[in-house]
Amino acid sequence: MKKIDPQAKCVCIAPLKSLARERLREWKERFGGPPLRWNVLELSGDTHYDSFTMSRADILVSTPEKWDLVSRGWRHAGIKDGKNSDSNRSFVKDVRLLIIDEIHLLGEERGAVLEAIVSRTRFISKFLAQNKDGSTSTREPIRIIGLSTSIANPFDLADWIGIKTDAFDAESMKGLYNFRASVRPVPMIVHISGFSGRHFCARMASMNK
Numbered sequence: 001m002k003k004i005d006p007q008a009k010c011v012c013i014a015p016l017k018s019l020a021r022e023r024l025r026e027w028k029e030r031f032g033g034p035p036l037r038w039n040v041l042e043l044s045g046d047t048h049y050d051s052f053t054m055s056r057a058d059i060l061v062s063t064p065e066k067w068d069l070v071s072r073g074w075r076h077a078g079i080k081d082g083k084n085s086d087s088n089r090s091f092v093k094d095v096r097l098l099i100i101d102e103i104h105l106l107g108e109e110r111g112a113v114l115e116a117i118v119s120r121t122r123f124i125s126k127f128l129a130q131n132k133d134g135s136t137s138t139r140e141p142i143r144i145i146g147l148s149t150s151i152a153n154p155f156d157l158a159d160w161i162g163i164k165t166d167a168f169d170a171e172s173m174k175g176l177y178n179f180r181a182s183v184r185p186v187p188m189i190v191h192i193s194g195f196s197g198r199h200f201c202a203r204m205a206s207m208n209k
Contacts (some may be wrong), residue, residue, distance in 0.1 A: 008096040013067055013117065015102045015110070017044045020061045023101070027059060041066065054091055064113040070115065074124055076208070093128060095121075096142055103146035103157070114198045118144060118161060 012027075024042045031038040037056035041046035041049065043066050049057075062070075074092040098121050107116050125142040144161045151157055158176045159165045165173060183189045 007094050009094045010097040011095050012061045012099040013064050014061060015105055020044055020063055024061045068113050068117055084151055099145045101147050104148040104151050
């Protein structure tokens, strides 16, 4: 993960607090030490940070509901203990990378929160890419990465987060990856079992005149 500028932030959305803590421990060990020495924080219902600590974070691991609450007021002010906070607003605008773990949960009960986060992030990216005079700035767009073990409609999801899927040029499908089971951290062996039986149903058609 390469930082674009010293102020760039990364936000990782984990669906559960237990997964957020697991990611926090892993990334503190990987990114917190030399040579990077990035500051990794967890943002959930069990954590609380002042504005100074929040502004110094390089990577933020958050639950969907907590990040939705913080990013909701990105234009004016963020939310901190029920009060407005300019530091949260600044942090949201500095985000350059959004990682959503278990993005297939879009189809579950909490999917509306993830949908709001992705849609808002894309809007923020386009808004900040425009200068006041209407010209396009040199600011890098916010990169969105969705991770999942299984997705039934990957092309629809890719198109929704901004990947070109309806063209045939070199940029089409760029950013959509399907990794083999052999690259998993935990090895997985796939077995296919066959069963004898009839794989069709007899049908009777009638025409009423």
